[in-house]
Amino acid sequence: MSLLSVRNLRVTFDTEAGLVEAVRGVSFDLGRERLGIVGESGSGKTMTGRAVLRLIRPPGKITADSMVFDGQDLMAASERDMRALRGPRIAMVMQDPKYSLNPVMKVGAQLMEGLRQRDKVSAQIAYDKAIEALEAVQIRDPERVMDAYPHELSGGMGQRVMIAMMLIPNPDLLIADEPTSALDVTVQAEVLAILDGLVRNRGMGLIFISHDLRLVARFCDRVLVMYKGKVVEELAAKDLLAAKHPYTQGLLNCLPRIGGPRQPLPGLDRNADWAV
Amino acid sequence: MSEDLDPSRLFDFVKKALGLAVSLFVTFIGLLFVTFIIARIVPIDPVLSILGDRATDAQIAAERLRLGLDEPMWKQFGIYVWQALQGDFGISIRTREPVIEEIARYFPATLELATIATVFGVLLGVPAGVLAATKPGSWADQIVRLVGLMGYSMPVFWLGLMGLLLFYGILDWVGGPGRLDAAFDMMFQFEVTPHTGMILIDTALAGRWDMFANAVSHIILPAGILGYLSMAYISRMTRSFMMNELGQEYITTARVKGMPERRVIWVHAMKNVMVPLITVIALSYASLLEGAVLTETIFGWPGLGSYITDALMANNMPAVLGGTVVVGVVYIGLNMLSDVLYKLVDPRARA
Numbered sequence: 091m092s093l094l095s096v097r098n099l100r101v102t103f104d105t106e107a108g109l110v111e112a113v114r115g116v117s118f119d120l121g122r123e124r125l126g127i128v129g130e131s132g133s134g135k136t137m138t139g140r141a142v143l144r145l146i147r148p149p150g151k152i153t154a155d156s157m158v159f160d161g162q163d164l165m166a167a168s169e170r171d172m173r174a175l176r177g178p179r180i181a182m183v184m185q186d187p188k189y190s191l192n193p194v195m196k197v198g199a200q201l202m203e204g205l206r207q208r209d210k211v212s213a214q215i216a217y218d219k220a221i222e223a224l225e226a227v228q229i230r231d232p233e234r235v236m237d238a239y240p241h242e243l244s245g246g247m248g249q250r251v252m253i254a255m256m257l258i259p260n261p262d263l264l265i266a267d268e269p270t271s272a273l274d275v276t277v278q279a280e281v282l283a284i285l286d287g288l289v290r291n292r293g294m295g296l297i298f299i300s301h302d303l304r305l306v307a308r309f310c311d312r313v314l315v316m317y318k319g320k321v322v323e324e325l326a327a328k329d330l331l332a333a334k335h336p337y338t339q340g341l342l343n344c345l346p347r348i349g350g351p352r353q354p355l356p357g358l359d360r361n362a363d364w365a366v
Numbered sequence: 367m368s369e370d371l372d373p374s375r376l377f378d379f380v381k382k383a384l385g386l387a388v389s390l391f392v393t394f395i396g397l398l399f400v401t402f403i404i405a406r407i408v409p410i411d412p413v414l415s416i417l418g419d420r421a422t423d424a425q426i427a428a429e430r431l432r433l434g435l436d437e438p439m440w441k442q443f444g445i446y447v448w449q450a451l452q453g454d455f456g457i458s459i460r461t462r463e464p465v466i467e468e469i470a471r472y473f474p475a476t477l478e479l480a481t482i483a484t485v486f487g488v489l490l491g492v493p494a495g496v497l498a499a500t501k502p503g504s505w506a507d508q509i510v511r512l513v514g515l516m517g518y519s520m521p522v523f524w525l526g527l528m529g530l531l532l533f534y535g536i537l538d539w540v541g542g543p544g545r546l547d548a549a550f551d552m553m554f555q556f557e558v559t560p561h562t563g564m565i566l567i568d569t570a571l572a573g574r575w576d577m578f579a580n581a582v583s584h585i586i587l588p589a590g591i592l593g594y595l596s597m598a599y600i601s602r603m604t605r606s607f608m609m610n611e612l613g614q615e616y617i618t619t620a621r622v623k624g625m626p627e628r629r630v631i632w633v634h635a636m637k638n639v640m641v642p643l644i645t646v647i648a649l650s651y652a653s654l655l656e657g658a659v660l661t662e663t664i665f666g667w668p669g670l671g672s673y674i675t676d677a678l679m680a681n682n683m684p685a686v687l688g689g690t691v692v693v694g695v696v697y698i699g700l701n702m703l704s705d706v707l708y709k710l711v712d713p714r715a716r717a
Contacts, residue, residue: 194712204625239714
């Protein structure tokens, strides 16, 4: 049985300017594998990820024919049930640690919060576990980082802290929403390698959201390509170069290649008919 | 930890404390400079206001000499600063008492009133603002908005008069104008040592709970009304700060971790709301300490606001300027306090 099964997911915002549909009928199945969701800004990939956690703020609304996580119907779950899922079962790493970590709380307090508040673990055990989690994301001086505030960390360190924090309760599914887009190119690879290793070793499912098609293909087993709130193509990562959809081809072609021909990059071809 | 004994950290601390002291001193001198200039440009002759306009020329000349008015301006300013540093703001023209002694009597009344009002304002305003921010557009939000709007737009003298009419005149739940009933007032002067000048504290220290209860019944209405105004302001600001924080990404992080909404709001968001809110509360407190003239007048409250206003009406310049300096010092002090608190709640400001 699949870990997560989504059928006809829709996210709509009832704004003053009228109904805005951010996600329009997305369906997919996910086992304990890595699924990439790719698309440009505004394609609805982030909203798809957050809808799985039911974390869309009003006036946003989530509807779906079904959304089942490990046998549990997420659409019918109470807010209390959702809270029990968030963290221990489904976690999410967001884009920029500058904003996703609480600026006025020490890193240690944020790391231990779940253990202390939810699991009622003693301070000593929580501290040890947090140190262990920091070591797992290859932070060399975890004691110092525990005592630091987020603004005292670099972007790469911050994102490692975020990954450590989300992986402490060993979730079954991790949603990584552009986890490296806000980082320097040099640390992107490091953070990705850490994330890759942890997800692989612990055998968790991963939804990797990104606008970088090649990165996703290298990192994931399967790729969903989204455009204007719809999935326009779904394919195995190894078949990426054989992508049929013109939008997917466009996404592939608009990235420069080292050693490739030095011509102007083609603009991304967009066609409203694809999203009908 | 051995870090605390590190000499470089100690040096750092001493340097910061010294820097603070210097900036305080400079601000204080600046304040004195402003009041000094005011005293020179108002069209009131200090000599005539002391001696009256039927004084002889010889008397006037003698008084000018005594006040140092024949000295050059810079020297006069030096004398003024020197005296102010010793707490000497001159003699009140009306009562012939040192201004500082009068202020020492009036200011505690204002301090007591403003402090209780601010406590009311914070205890009611912050939760109301949070409630409104977490459910924007709900009936709770509408009620907070309406109550706040009434607080803004209703004139305080009208609220005060209506409050007196209803709670004192008709229902007789509270004491009337003044800080104590007349009988207690007399007793207070003879039987209680005024350690602080604040009746609530002095009577409590003396164990005179009958008098304490009477003082409470007198202060509750004016403090409630001023507290209502400050609540209106604080709840409004809390609402907008909280709305802003709830839209931040770290709030989503807390929710992703499965934290209950109560904790997301009161721990994660509130710690960040505190940063700007401290300044708002400090400013609202300072504006009350300046003396709420209308409220003090209606409630016969012998506070700083009515003291300065009365002095101004009577051309009593030493009293006006002395009061002004005290208000300025209050502002400087609260600003410094909010700076210190700011650094306590926001680690980014500590760097």
